[in-house]
Amino acid sequence: MKKGRVFSGARPTGRQHLGNYLGAIKNYVALQDDYDCVYCVVDLHALTTLRGTEHLKEWTYEMVLDWLAAGMDPELGTIIFVQSNVPQVTELHMILSMVTPLGKLTRLPTFKEKVQQQPDNVNYGLVGYPVLMASDITIYKASVVPVGVDQASHLELTREIVRTFNFHFGPVLIEPQAKYTEIPKVLGIDGVNKMSKSLDNHIELASEPDELYARVRMMVTDPQRQRRTDPGRPEVCNVYSLHNIFTPPETVQQIDADCRAAAIGCVDCKKVLAENLAGHLAPFRDRRAQLAGDPDHVWNVLNDGAQRANAIASQVIAEVKTAVGLP
Numbered sequence: 673m674k675k676g677r678v679f680s681g682a683r684p685t686g687r688q689h690l691g692n693y694l695g696a697i698k699n700y701v702a703l704q705d706d707y708d709c710v711y712c713v714v715d716l717h718a719l720t721t722l723r724g725t726e727h728l729k730e731w732t733y734e735m736v737l738d739w740l741a742a743g744m745d746p747e748l749g750t751i752i753f754v755q756s757n758v759p760q761v762t763e764l765h766m767i768l769s770m771v772t773p774l775g776k777l778t779r780l781p782t783f784k785e786k787v788q789q790q791p792d793n794v795n796y797g798l799v800g801y802p803v804l805m806a807s808d809i810t811i812y813k814a815s816v817v818p819v820g821v822d823q824a825s826h827l828e829l830t831r832e833i834v835r836t837f838n839f840h841f842g843p844v845l846i847e848p849q850a851k852y853t854e855i856p857k858v859l860g861i862d863g864v865n866k867m868s869k870s871l872d873n874h875i876e877l878a879s880e881p882d883e884l885y886a887r888v889r890m891m892v893t894d895p896q897r898q899r900r901t902d903p904g905r906p907e908v909c910n911v912y913s914l915h916n917i918f919t920p921p922e923t924v925q926q927i928d929a930d931c932r933a934a935a936i937g938c939v940d941c942k943k944v945l946a947e948n949l950a951g952h953l954a955p956f957r958d959r960r961a962q963l964a965g966d967p968d969h970v971w972n973v974l975n976d977g978a979q980r981a982n983a984i985a986s987q988v989i990a991e992v993k994t995a996v997g998l999p
């Protein structure tokens with residue numbers, strides 16, 4: 673017996689990197705044991721920037737291929753689909769926008785951030801983004817949404833929108849609960865910024881071992897360790913942070929001691945990390961190659977997911993329209 677239905681969405685960003693895996697995908701896979709999971713490629717949300725829209729199809733394919741290779745699995749009942757393939761969500765977006773005060777949307781810190789990021793394109797979609805998110809969640813009657821602390825305000829707004837809607841029109845929509853997830857901040861190879869494709873500081877999950885090593889070799893380490901003979905500080909080194917995740921604990925302990933005593937050089941230390949990373953990701957790479965052997969597989973999964981999502985959404989939008997009184 674599952675504990676409820678989880679919804680989560682991610683923008684199509686193509687091949688996934690270690691930050692995506694540790695920050696989201698790993699959790700998506702784990703949630704499948706306890707919840708009915710609905711995972712969505714939110715391509716409409718991606719339109720708010722109007723950048724790279726010609727790549728949306730390719731990025732969707734590559735991202736979902738990585739999701740499947742990592743263990744997100746329709747055979748377990750998980751619904752994986754593309755947001756725009758279930759257009760009822762845009763109908764619900766329109767209806768929910770009527771019960772959402774504009775001031776709440778423009779006061780959200782995330783909206784203010786977006787305005788700073790793209791001052792020349794402050795479009796209506798940016799303002800309505802959290803309302804579309806509320807529609808994404810409620811149209812699939814999700815009871816649980818995994819969120820990091822930074823997204824908490826959006827989910828709180830969803831809950832407020834649901835309460836307002838239900839107050840006016842009756843108890844139709846489910847108020848989702850937050851499932852707070854500890855999302856580790858995975859730094860990029862620059863050792864400063866969060867791992868991100870746009871900053872080109874990422875390590876792709878699908879990298880071949882030599883590509884992995886090339887990226888790991890570029891990683892910034894303890895800046896005070898200028899020479900091989902300088903003792904290092906593992907606690908400020910991003911290579912060491914990744915060792916903590918991908919290297920066996922006894923080796924990590926040894927690296928800690930050797931780094932502090934300057935008994936290991938950064939080049940060798942990185943070699944160990946690259947080998948462990950490659951070993952850890954080997955089953956993922958094999959599975960990805962196997963799935964990619966059938967170019968239709970990803971699209972079949974997404975078509976099937978859209979049909980299943982559609983069945984839920986059709987029912988909910990019909991209930992909503994009846995409750996509102998639309999003829």
Ligand code: SF4
Nearest residue numbers: 904909911931938941
């Ligand atoms: S030896 Fe390893 S842990 Fe120490 S600074 Fe170099 S890369 Fe970082």
